[in-house]
Amino acid sequence: MRGDRIWMATGNRHKYREAQEVMAEMGIALAHMEINRVEIQADDLADIAEYSLKQVRDDGRRIVVEDAGIFIDCYGGFPGPYSAYVLNTINLQGILKLMDSIRGRDASFQSVVAYRDGDCIRHFRGVVKGRIADCIRGTGGFGYDPIFIPDEGDGRTFGEMNAEEKNALSHRARAFRSLGEWLTDSE
């Protein structure tokens, strides 16, 4: 595998830190490129991530851009690609109000990592299925973590897990691990 670093273009330090830990476990160095990336409005995270990636000037470095969101089944995937905006406006309380008295609480966290090395662009997707909790639980993680209970867990929300526990299950970790595996295989 090439020894030079991969740069993650993001304005979100939480996301960078999670991704960096996952890549470090695979022996890949991920560096932070502080940037306010251009995000388009689109239903598919892959379209958003790829558009952002193409806006980053190609100076020969290997770049990744990640886009993620939480998709609530009973609301057609809302808030999906607009998860950050929705969190900043209606907050977790707004989401819980929308879920009030709703039984089917299935949801998934999804992440798409778009990777560029010269002319080569590839996507890697990570998904974790779960459900929306009845109330806010835990102070770990960030974003929607305190109201998301992964199916593969023990009933705790992501907000109640430490970083290691969350990284064992999370959508972002899965997408980055999948990138890491591809890089290792194609070394």
Add this chain to the structure above:
Amino acid sequence: MRGDRIWMATGNRHKYREAQEVMAEMGIALAHMEINRVEIQADDLADIAEYSLKQVRDDGRRIVVEDAGIFIDCYGGFPGPYSAYVLNTINLQGILKLMDSIRGRDASFQSVVAYRDGDCIRHFRGVVKGRIADCIRGTGGFGYDPIFIPDEGDGRTFGEMNAEEKNALSHRARAFRSLGEWLTDSE
């Protein structure tokens, strides 16, 4: 005033028809350019409209792009720039559920028209203040019209008005009228 038409780049026929009626009253011909425009994620409608405008190839025609949304005060402007997506996912019922038992129901419809003629780019903004109704009323208009009661009206929602009544008050009509006045003044 120049006699040639202005082209409105939009995939939404409802919006085009409203804008066309307003411009026709001022003696300005508005033509429809069927296009799926690139929309970025941004808090200000003007940034979204201007970005879209710049993606439309300049072939010498005068172009307008409009972006609009409904901004609910108690939710920090939600759904704002993402009004179309939110309507398609949580629907009007979802908005009414979020507003359940909330007394301060102030909201505004906002529209920004971005206009380009060669190197000249200008914005025109239209706002109509009002409040979110307690239930869906009327079948006129489109989008959020059946739950928006304009302050300057008689208590009916936009959905309960005919096109003429709505155009007398609406954000979109105001933004286009403001463009029309500027064009007339600079003739």
